[in-house]
Amino acid sequence: MKRSVKIGSLIIGGGAPVRVESMLKVPLTDREGCREQCESLLAAGCELARSALPRAELSGDLSWLVEHTSLPLMADIHFDPALALLAMEAGCRAIRINPGNMPLGRLNDVIATAKKLGVVIRIGANGGSVSGKQMEEAKGDRAAALFLAVREQAELLLNSGFENMILSAKSSSVPECVRANILIAQAYPGFPMHVGLTEAGPGDGGVVKSTAGISALLSQGIGDTIRVSLTDVPEREVSVGYEILKALELRSHGVNLISCPTCGRRRADVMRLVELVRPMLDGLPDGTSVAVMGCEVNGPKEARHAQLGIAGTPVGAVLFREGEVVGEYPFDELPEVLPRFFAEAGSLGKD
Ligand code: SF4
Numbered sequence: 124m125k126r127s128v129k130i131g132s133l134i135i136g137g138g139a140p141v142r143v144e145s146m147l148k149v150p151l152t153d154r155e156g157c158r159e160q161c162e163s164l165l166a167a168g169c170e171l172a173r174s175a176l177p178r179a180e181l182s183g184d185l186s187w188l189v190e191h192t193s194l195p196l197m198a199d200i201h202f203d204p205a206l207a208l209l210a211m212e213a214g215c216r217a218i219r220i221n222p223g224n225m226p227l228g229r230l231n232d233v234i235a236t237a238k239k240l241g242v243v244i245r246i247g248a249n250g251g252s253v254s255g256k257q258m259e260e261a262k263g264d265r266a267a268a269l270f271l272a273v274r275e276q277a278e279l280l281l282n283s284g285f286e287n288m289i290l291s292a293k294s295s296s297v298p299e300c301v302r303a304n305i306l307i308a309q310a311y312p313g314f315p316m317h318v319g320l321t322e323a324g325p326g327d328g329g330v331v332k333s334t335a336g337i338s339a340l341l342s343q344g345i346g347d348t349i350r351v352s353l354t355d356v357p358e359r360e361v362s363v364g365y366e367i368l369k370a371l372e373l374r375s376h377g378v379n380l381i382s383c384p385t386c387g388r389r390r391a392d393v394m395r396l397v398e399l400v401r402p403m404l405d406g407l408p409d410g411t412s413v414a415v416m417g418c419e420v421n422g423p424k425e426a427r428h429a430q431l432g433i434a435g436t437p438v439g440a441v442l443f444r445e446g447e448v449v450g451e452y453p454f455d456e457l458p459e460v461l462p463r464f465f466a467e468a469g470s471l472g473k474d
Contacts, residue, residue, distance in 0.1 A: 124313050128243045128288070129241070131216050135243075143368070144170065146199070152181065158191050164358060168361055172197070173350075176198045176200060176209070177206075179209055185213040185215065195217065197245060198213070198217070198218045201219075204225045204229035211236050216242050220246065223279065231283065244280065244287065244288045245288065246276040247289075247317065249292070250269070253265070254272070266299045266300075267303075270307055277311060286314075289347070289348065290307050295320060295321055295323065297332055317346075317348045320333050320336045329353045330363050349368075378407050379411065383414075383422060390418040390420075390435050390437050391454075400433060404465065406466065413432075414431070414432045418436075429443075430468070431444055431465070436451065439454040442461075442464055
Protein backbone atom coordinates (compact mmCIF):
# COMPACT_ATOMS: atom_id res chain seq x y z
CA MET A 124 0.00 0.00 0.00
CA LYS A 125 1.36 3.44 -0.98
CA ARG A 126 1.45 5.79 1.99
CA SER A 127 1.23 9.54 1.76
CA VAL A 128 2.34 12.45 3.93
CA LYS A 129 0.90 15.94 4.01
CA ILE A 130 2.90 19.16 4.36
CA GLY A 131 0.24 21.84 4.74
CA SER A 132 -2.01 21.09 1.79
CA LEU A 133 0.76 19.39 -0.23
CA ILE A 134 0.35 15.62 -0.47
CA ILE A 135 3.46 13.58 -1.19
CA GLY A 136 3.24 9.89 -2.06
CA GLY A 137 0.17 7.67 -2.03
CA GLY A 138 -0.29 8.08 -5.78
CA ALA A 139 -0.09 11.92 -5.77
CA PRO A 140 1.80 13.45 -8.72
CA VAL A 141 5.59 13.33 -8.28
CA ARG A 142 6.49 16.61 -6.59
CA VAL A 143 9.19 19.03 -7.66
CA GLU A 144 11.39 20.53 -4.96
CA SER A 145 14.27 22.92 -4.69
CA MET A 146 16.28 24.56 -1.96
CA LEU A 147 16.57 28.23 -1.04
CA LYS A 148 20.01 29.55 -1.91
CA VAL A 149 19.63 32.78 0.05
CA PRO A 150 20.48 32.88 3.79
CA LEU A 151 17.52 33.30 6.12
CA THR A 152 18.97 36.60 7.39
CA ASP A 153 18.05 38.09 4.01
CA ARG A 154 14.31 37.99 4.65
CA GLU A 155 13.21 39.83 1.51
CA GLY A 156 15.69 37.88 -0.62
CA CYS A 157 14.23 34.61 0.69
CA ARG A 158 10.66 35.75 0.15
CA GLU A 159 11.45 36.83 -3.41
CA GLN A 160 13.14 33.52 -4.13
CA CYS A 161 10.08 31.68 -2.77
CA GLU A 162 7.81 33.72 -5.07
CA SER A 163 10.05 33.09 -8.03
CA LEU A 164 10.16 29.35 -7.22
CA LEU A 165 6.38 29.24 -6.89
CA ALA A 166 6.06 30.90 -10.30
CA ALA A 167 8.41 28.25 -11.72
CA GLY A 168 6.18 25.49 -10.32
CA CYS A 169 8.20 24.55 -7.23
CA GLU A 170 6.03 22.72 -4.69
CA LEU A 171 8.34 22.43 -1.68
CA ALA A 172 11.58 24.22 -0.80
CA ARG A 173 14.12 23.34 1.82
CA SER A 174 15.70 26.08 3.83
CA ALA A 175 18.79 25.56 5.95
CA LEU A 176 18.40 26.50 9.60
CA PRO A 177 22.00 26.40 10.81
CA ARG A 178 21.64 28.55 13.96
CA ALA A 179 19.02 29.11 16.63
CA GLU A 180 19.02 32.89 16.20
CA LEU A 181 17.66 32.45 12.66
CA SER A 182 14.42 30.85 13.84
CA GLY A 183 12.73 34.30 13.91
CA ASP A 184 13.69 34.79 10.27
CA LEU A 185 12.31 31.34 9.44
CA SER A 186 9.07 32.14 11.25
CA TRP A 187 8.80 35.42 9.28
CA LEU A 188 9.35 33.57 6.00
CA VAL A 189 6.73 30.93 6.81
CA GLU A 190 4.25 33.77 7.36
CA HIS A 191 5.22 35.62 4.19
CA THR A 192 5.16 32.86 1.59
CA SER A 193 2.66 30.26 0.49
CA LEU A 194 5.45 27.94 -0.68
CA PRO A 195 5.65 24.97 1.73
CA LEU A 196 9.01 24.99 3.50
CA MET A 197 11.07 22.17 4.95
CA ALA A 198 13.69 23.21 7.51
CA ASP A 199 17.02 21.52 6.97
CA ILE A 200 18.43 20.67 10.39
CA HIS A 201 20.69 17.61 10.22
CA PHE A 202 21.60 16.82 13.82
CA ASP A 203 20.70 19.54 16.34
CA PRO A 204 17.42 18.63 18.11
CA ALA A 205 17.07 22.17 19.52
CA LEU A 206 16.96 23.54 15.95
CA ALA A 207 14.40 20.92 14.94
CA LEU A 208 12.14 22.03 17.79
CA LEU A 209 12.65 25.71 16.88
CA ALA A 210 11.83 25.05 13.22
CA MET A 211 8.55 23.39 14.16
CA GLU A 212 7.72 26.24 16.55
CA ALA A 213 8.49 28.64 13.68
CA GLY A 214 5.66 27.02 11.72
CA CYS A 215 7.55 24.64 9.42
CA ARG A 216 5.42 21.59 8.78
CA ALA A 217 8.36 19.55 7.51
CA ILE A 218 11.87 19.09 8.82
CA ARG A 219 14.85 17.22 7.55
CA ILE A 220 16.92 15.65 10.31
CA ASN A 221 19.44 12.92 10.89
CA PRO A 222 17.99 11.09 13.91
CA GLY A 223 21.08 8.88 14.16
CA ASN A 224 23.10 11.92 15.28
CA MET A 225 20.67 13.00 18.01
CA PRO A 226 20.75 11.88 21.65
CA LEU A 227 17.80 9.51 22.15
CA GLY A 228 16.08 11.62 24.83
CA ARG A 229 16.18 14.74 22.66
CA LEU A 230 15.10 12.79 19.59
CA ASN A 231 12.04 11.68 21.54
CA ASP A 232 11.22 15.37 22.19
CA VAL A 233 11.46 16.05 18.45
CA ILE A 234 9.27 13.07 17.61
CA ALA A 235 6.66 14.02 20.24
CA THR A 236 6.45 17.58 18.90
CA ALA A 237 6.29 16.38 15.29
CA LYS A 238 3.45 14.02 16.20
CA LYS A 239 1.59 16.77 18.04
CA LEU A 240 1.89 19.30 15.19
CA GLY A 241 1.57 16.83 12.30
CA VAL A 242 5.06 17.63 11.06
CA VAL A 243 6.60 15.44 8.35
CA ILE A 244 10.17 14.29 8.99
CA ARG A 245 12.46 13.60 6.08
CA ILE A 246 15.35 11.37 6.99
CA GLY A 247 18.12 10.15 4.86
CA ALA A 248 21.76 9.75 4.20
CA ASN A 249 24.25 10.96 1.69
CA GLY A 250 27.82 9.92 0.99
CA GLY A 251 29.10 12.08 3.84
CA SER A 252 26.82 10.65 6.51
CA VAL A 253 27.83 7.00 6.16
CA SER A 254 29.76 5.74 9.18
CA GLY A 255 32.86 3.54 9.19
CA LYS A 256 30.81 0.83 10.89
CA GLN A 257 28.17 0.93 8.14
CA MET A 258 30.87 0.76 5.46
CA GLU A 259 32.37 -2.23 7.24
CA GLU A 260 29.01 -3.96 7.55
CA ALA A 261 28.38 -3.29 3.85
CA LYS A 262 31.83 -4.74 3.05
CA GLY A 263 32.83 -1.53 1.31
CA ASP A 264 29.75 -1.39 -0.94
CA ARG A 265 28.84 2.31 -0.72
CA ALA A 266 25.27 1.85 -1.96
CA ALA A 267 24.62 -0.82 0.67
CA ALA A 268 26.23 1.41 3.32
CA LEU A 269 23.92 4.27 2.33
CA PHE A 270 20.96 1.94 2.70
CA LEU A 271 22.18 0.83 6.15
CA ALA A 272 22.49 4.48 7.21
CA VAL A 273 18.90 5.16 6.14
CA ARG A 274 17.67 1.95 7.77
CA GLU A 275 19.24 2.95 11.09
CA GLN A 276 17.44 6.32 10.99
CA ALA A 277 14.13 4.85 9.83
CA GLU A 278 14.14 2.24 12.58
CA LEU A 279 14.71 4.92 15.21
CA LEU A 280 11.53 6.70 14.10
CA LEU A 281 9.47 3.56 13.52
CA ASN A 282 10.43 2.16 16.95
CA SER A 283 9.03 5.37 18.43
CA GLY A 284 5.77 4.83 16.58
CA PHE A 285 6.49 7.62 14.06
CA GLU A 286 5.57 6.87 10.44
CA ASN A 287 4.95 10.35 9.01
CA MET A 288 8.27 10.30 7.18
CA ILE A 289 9.95 10.62 3.80
CA LEU A 290 13.03 8.51 3.07
CA SER A 291 15.99 9.51 0.95
CA ALA A 292 19.50 8.40 0.07
CA LYS A 293 21.73 10.56 -2.07
CA SER A 294 25.11 10.26 -3.66
CA SER A 295 26.94 12.10 -6.40
CA SER A 296 27.40 8.74 -8.13
CA VAL A 297 24.45 7.71 -10.29
CA PRO A 298 24.84 3.90 -9.96
CA GLU A 299 25.43 4.17 -6.21
CA CYS A 300 22.41 6.43 -5.71
CA VAL A 301 20.14 4.23 -7.81
CA ARG A 302 21.12 1.01 -6.03
CA ALA A 303 20.79 2.56 -2.56
CA ASN A 304 17.28 3.80 -3.36
CA ILE A 305 16.23 0.43 -4.77
CA LEU A 306 17.36 -1.21 -1.50
CA ILE A 307 15.34 1.33 0.51
CA ALA A 308 12.23 0.88 -1.64
CA GLN A 309 12.47 -2.89 -1.18
CA ALA A 310 12.93 -2.61 2.60
CA TYR A 311 10.27 0.08 3.17
CA PRO A 312 7.67 -0.43 0.45
CA GLY A 313 5.03 2.23 0.30
CA PHE A 314 6.87 4.94 2.27
CA PRO A 315 7.23 8.20 0.33
CA MET A 316 10.69 8.66 -1.12
CA HIS A 317 12.59 11.80 -2.06
CA VAL A 318 15.03 11.12 -4.88
CA GLY A 319 17.88 13.07 -6.42
CA LEU A 320 21.61 13.16 -6.84
CA THR A 321 23.63 15.23 -4.44
CA GLU A 322 26.17 17.77 -5.68
CA ALA A 323 25.41 16.89 -9.30
CA GLY A 324 27.43 19.92 -10.38
CA PRO A 325 27.01 22.70 -12.94
CA GLY A 326 25.88 22.84 -16.58
CA ASP A 327 25.13 19.92 -18.86
CA GLY A 328 27.00 17.46 -16.65
CA GLY A 329 24.82 18.26 -13.62
CA VAL A 330 21.62 18.08 -15.64
CA VAL A 331 22.57 14.79 -17.29
CA LYS A 332 23.69 13.18 -14.02
CA SER A 333 20.51 14.22 -12.22
CA THR A 334 18.34 13.14 -15.13
CA ALA A 335 20.05 9.76 -15.41
CA GLY A 336 19.70 8.99 -11.71
CA ILE A 337 16.21 10.35 -11.13
CA SER A 338 14.83 8.82 -14.34
CA ALA A 339 16.30 5.40 -13.58
CA LEU A 340 14.43 5.44 -10.26
CA LEU A 341 11.16 7.04 -11.38
CA SER A 342 10.86 4.62 -14.30
CA GLN A 343 10.86 1.80 -11.72
CA GLY A 344 8.15 3.55 -9.71
CA ILE A 345 10.61 4.75 -7.05
CA GLY A 346 10.32 8.39 -6.02
CA ASP A 347 7.44 10.59 -4.88
CA THR A 348 9.28 13.91 -4.79
CA ILE A 349 12.42 14.98 -6.63
CA ARG A 350 15.12 17.60 -6.42
CA VAL A 351 17.53 18.29 -9.22
CA SER A 352 20.55 19.55 -7.31
CA LEU A 353 22.50 21.93 -9.54
CA THR A 354 25.21 24.53 -9.12
CA ASP A 355 22.77 27.00 -10.63
CA VAL A 356 19.78 29.13 -9.69
CA PRO A 357 17.03 27.12 -7.95
CA GLU A 358 14.47 27.96 -10.65
CA ARG A 359 16.60 25.95 -13.08
CA GLU A 360 16.44 22.97 -10.70
CA VAL A 361 12.66 23.21 -10.90
CA SER A 362 12.50 23.55 -14.68
CA VAL A 363 14.85 20.59 -15.18
CA GLY A 364 12.76 18.62 -12.66
CA TYR A 365 9.63 19.23 -14.70
CA GLU A 366 11.41 18.41 -17.94
CA ILE A 367 12.32 15.01 -16.43
CA LEU A 368 8.72 14.38 -15.37
CA LYS A 369 7.45 15.49 -18.78
CA ALA A 370 9.93 13.26 -20.58
CA LEU A 371 8.79 10.29 -18.49
CA GLU A 372 5.17 11.31 -19.13
CA LEU A 373 4.52 11.48 -15.38
CA ARG A 374 3.35 15.10 -15.33
CA SER A 375 2.46 17.78 -17.78
CA HIS A 376 3.81 21.20 -16.94
CA GLY A 377 3.93 24.02 -19.41
CA VAL A 378 4.29 23.29 -23.09
CA ASN A 379 5.84 20.16 -24.51
CA LEU A 380 8.14 21.68 -27.13
CA ILE A 381 9.30 19.23 -29.76
CA SER A 382 11.87 20.37 -32.28
CA CYS A 383 13.74 18.39 -34.87
CA PRO A 384 17.52 18.06 -34.78
CA THR A 385 17.60 19.06 -38.49
CA CYS A 386 19.32 17.07 -41.19
CA GLY A 387 20.37 17.39 -44.84
CA ARG A 388 16.71 17.91 -45.82
CA ARG A 389 16.42 20.95 -43.59
CA ARG A 390 14.71 23.91 -45.32
CA ALA A 391 14.76 26.39 -42.44
CA ASP A 392 16.92 27.51 -39.58
CA VAL A 393 15.21 25.55 -36.77
CA MET A 394 17.23 27.17 -34.00
CA ARG A 395 16.10 30.60 -35.22
CA LEU A 396 12.49 29.41 -35.38
CA VAL A 397 12.67 27.91 -31.87
CA GLU A 398 14.12 31.14 -30.50
CA LEU A 399 11.28 33.08 -32.11
CA VAL A 400 8.60 30.71 -30.85
CA ARG A 401 9.75 29.95 -27.30
CA PRO A 402 8.77 33.29 -25.69
CA MET A 403 5.27 32.99 -27.17
CA LEU A 404 4.33 29.71 -25.46
CA ASP A 405 3.53 30.94 -21.96
CA GLY A 406 -0.24 31.34 -22.37
CA LEU A 407 -0.81 27.84 -23.74
CA PRO A 408 -2.51 25.23 -21.55
CA ASP A 409 -0.27 22.78 -19.67
CA GLY A 410 0.63 19.78 -21.77
CA THR A 411 0.06 21.45 -25.17
CA SER A 412 2.50 19.95 -27.65
CA VAL A 413 4.20 22.28 -30.11
CA ALA A 414 6.45 20.91 -32.83
CA VAL A 415 9.01 23.02 -34.66
CA MET A 416 10.35 21.10 -37.63
CA GLY A 417 13.01 21.86 -40.19
CA CYS A 418 11.13 20.96 -43.35
CA GLU A 419 7.56 20.94 -44.59
CA VAL A 420 7.90 17.57 -46.29
CA ASN A 421 8.81 15.18 -43.46
CA GLY A 422 8.36 17.55 -40.52
CA PRO A 423 4.57 17.38 -40.17
CA LYS A 424 4.63 13.58 -40.39
CA GLU A 425 7.29 13.39 -37.71
CA ALA A 426 5.31 15.77 -35.50
CA ARG A 427 1.89 14.29 -36.23
CA HIS A 428 1.12 13.88 -32.52
CA ALA A 429 1.71 17.58 -31.80
CA GLN A 430 -1.31 19.85 -31.42
CA LEU A 431 0.49 22.80 -32.99
CA GLY A 432 3.12 22.50 -35.68
CA ILE A 433 5.54 24.85 -37.39
CA ALA A 434 7.41 23.41 -40.33
CA GLY A 435 10.15 25.45 -41.97
CA THR A 436 10.19 26.28 -45.65
CA PRO A 437 13.02 28.03 -47.51
CA VAL A 438 11.20 31.35 -47.07
CA GLY A 439 9.28 30.99 -43.82
CA ALA A 440 7.01 28.37 -42.27
CA VAL A 441 3.82 26.38 -42.68
CA LEU A 442 1.62 26.40 -39.57
CA PHE A 443 -0.49 23.40 -38.54
CA ARG A 444 -3.16 23.01 -35.93
CA GLU A 445 -4.28 19.49 -34.95
CA GLY A 446 -2.64 18.22 -38.16
CA GLU A 447 -4.48 20.66 -40.46
CA VAL A 448 -2.64 23.36 -42.42
CA VAL A 449 -3.50 26.83 -41.12
CA GLY A 450 -1.40 28.75 -43.62
CA GLU A 451 2.04 29.39 -45.08
CA TYR A 452 3.89 32.59 -44.15
CA PRO A 453 7.19 34.24 -45.04
CA PHE A 454 9.67 34.52 -42.18
CA ASP A 455 9.23 38.31 -41.96
CA GLU A 456 5.53 37.91 -41.16
CA LEU A 457 6.04 35.25 -38.48
CA PRO A 458 6.67 37.66 -35.56
CA GLU A 459 3.20 39.08 -36.23
CA VAL A 460 1.41 35.86 -37.24
CA LEU A 461 2.71 33.52 -34.54
CA PRO A 462 1.42 35.42 -31.46
CA ARG A 463 -2.06 35.33 -33.05
CA PHE A 464 -1.67 31.65 -33.89
CA PHE A 465 -0.72 30.83 -30.28
CA ALA A 466 -3.34 33.13 -28.75
CA GLU A 467 -6.06 31.36 -30.76
CA ALA A 468 -4.60 28.04 -29.62
CA GLY A 469 -4.75 29.21 -25.99
CA SER A 470 -8.24 27.72 -25.83
CA LEU A 471 -6.96 24.24 -26.75
CA GLY A 472 -8.29 21.64 -24.35
CA LYS A 473 -10.63 24.16 -22.67
CA ASP A 474 -13.73 23.07 -24.60
S1 SF4 B 1 11.85 17.50 -39.94
FE1 SF4 B 1 12.89 17.63 -41.91
S2 SF4 B 1 14.80 18.72 -41.43
FE2 SF4 B 1 13.99 18.03 -39.45
S3 SF4 B 1 15.02 16.07 -39.14
FE3 SF4 B 1 13.06 15.61 -40.09
S4 SF4 B 1 13.54 15.51 -42.30
FE4 SF4 B 1 15.30 16.55 -41.30
